Amino acid sequence: MSEYVLELKNIAKRFGGVEVLHGVSFGLRPGEVHALLGENGAGKSTLIKVITGIHQPDGGEIFLNDKQVHFDDPLQARLAGIAAIYQELSLCPDLNVAENIFLGRQPTTVGGSINWRKLYSEADRLLTSLGVHLDLKAKARSLSIAQMQSVEIARAFSLNARILIMDEPTSSLTLKEVAELFGLVRRLRDEGTAIIFISHRLEELFEVADRVTVLRDGSYVDTRLVKDVTRDDLVRLMVGRTISNLFPKQDVKPGEIALKVEHLSLAGIFEDINFELHKGEILGMAGLVGAGRTDVARAIFGVVPPTSGTIQIEGRQVEIKSPQQAISLGLAYVPEDRQLHGLIPAMNITSNISLPILKEYARRGWLQDKAERSAAFSAARQMEVRANSIWQLARTLSGGNQQKVVLAKWLSTKPRILILDEPTRGIDVGTKAAVHALMSNLAAEGIAILMISSELPEVLGMSDRILVMHEGQMTALFSRAEATQEKIISAATQTIKTVRAL
């Protein structure tokens, strides 16, 4: 009897001709939270999909309680006690909470028809035992992300799952919801469930995981006890090199005021926002998801104009009514959701980059391809976009490369004020470092940058000053010297105004 409830030996997986997993081994003990760590494309998701029967391995063996198993489809894995909560939530939005829990195995009567009464009573019992209060008949569509996750966890436990896989469960949760989720994870672990936990936020691993296995480029690197490693160790294992300075903001002497915002309010969303942004400065905006930071950025960029307050750009008072006008005033806004707002997935890299400045390449309404192409090419090269050619469709790029294209696109407008909303969310460590270096260079060139970020180390490392928001209000403004994680978190969770003028 081995110590593992689940053991993978030398798992290999090919897609087409490309091998994406090269003999990965992995052991999961009962009652542990085991983090799976690696850059994007390291093979974590593929490995998970092999474990859950979505993909079948091309080599290697899987042992469940010392018995070799082979899953032909996800159902077999589920019946064997392996449940997974995927990054892209797998609920049916049009079905209700109770049915989503029992999807595909609704309780039936002797005659074989679905026993709805039993379905509702079991769903109720299950949610109550997890301490979750939800309307059983609410459509999944109407739930928040956190609520959807609790439905998925309930689904996992309706199967008496002994192995629970959580793929980036916290990426869309508020801090409070994350704390609640971790509480639940610890409780399940203490009851003997083995949990595989994937997250890009290293801090979370230290908070919740017992052991960590690192993958790199589809290969197994190492497994360590979390209490024995440091953050730097993990980063080194992931990238195979030390990133000496993860957040390399150069010191730039701030220039004159590029953007000044006074008493900016949007009724019902945020109120009385005041700050100055200097040339060469990076102003970080910290706060919880939903604090209203993105709304402030969108108001400044003219997407949803503010209801009161003033905006000054380079000393001139302006009323920005549309993004077009904002662009002509020298602003650029890189939104949070690349797929939704930042890129046109079905267009190629060149077209995406030249989109905001197409006019410049047109002569009497006709596009001058050559100029467009060479400008796009140099922009893509400057950003180190990794692609087969500049004709590759944006949709087919990795998340990090998409983000680089979005940045290249906005930089092509030669902005003087750059607003970045979660510039490194969901991209791998290497690309992250490249984006940080670029931001630092842009600031050194005199561009004023307003950066919204939910990652505290990024905020602390990159910002010259840090503005903290909570529930639509500005609760603090720190200089880089005085800011600490504790101060920011406390300002991000309190409503009392303690704005410090600088």
Add this chain to the structure above:
Amino acid sequence: MTVKTPTASRSNLLLTLTRYREFGIILIIIILAVIVTLRAPVFLTLGNFRDILLDISILVIVALAQTMVILTHGIDLSVGSVIGLVAMMVAFTIKANPTIPLVVVVLLGMALGAILGSFNGLIIAIGKVPPIIATLGTLSIYRGMIFLYSKGYWIPPFQLPDTFKLLSKGTFLGIPHIIIFAIVVAILVYYFLNYTRTGRDIYAVGSNPDAAQYVGIRKQRIIFLVYVLTGIAAGLAGVLWASRFESSQTNTALGFELQTVAASIVGGVSISGGVGTVPGVLLGALLLGMINNSVTLVRISPFWEQAAQGLLILIAVVSDILIMRRVQRNKSK
């Protein structure tokens, strides 16, 4: 982990609306009935109601099957041609063998429909051709086969035996057979969609195909199945059509597919899949039948009938989108 559900009464009202879309259709039906009755009192008689039901019975049978297809985020445009082809083949068969038992005729029609439907299902589920393209193709193919099969001839009423005509016209306990067929199909589809796992799988596949696959639902199998079922329903409808109209022509049920889609959508079936109920579709078909009927009674130009149907479809789709948007917005708050 404690999570609260939205408690605002406004959002609850919206959720109720999304849950019970049928209320809106009932409201329109009542308003229409009142207006038409004021102009033509004959509208509110049992005889007229019976006429309406006779008119929509075939529509109900095929629209319920069409609904299952739309629930999977598909569409079957070939049903009109399937009805026409089956009607033609069955009529020729009966003409050649007038003594053939009616049960065999009905089963033959359903079997022919199943074959035609499974061809649709194969192209869509295995060949991964978008349903609208695949069935647009078979719409023409099956219609063309009617011409090839009949060589352009048609079967006039006198060539069909009376027993066959009674298949739809006969009554049982005073109810015409064709209405009983529709009721039985409605009950079967209702039970299938609400009380069998396969039925629920249809909703799951339409609502979120990836999620359905993750929980072990065989997506392609479900998609194949709904096209076969629609073929069977259209096959049955073909037999009933030939019986009710006592003939079979090359243009039988031409354009009927749009009626079935209209009944589904007016009845609250979401064109993007996953949403729709049997009672809703029945009401949708009833509403279309009422419009058809009242246009004749009130002596409005029949051109208005088409316009009214089109308007209803637009109202149904737009109100769907608006309600969805409100639900999403309430959620993001």
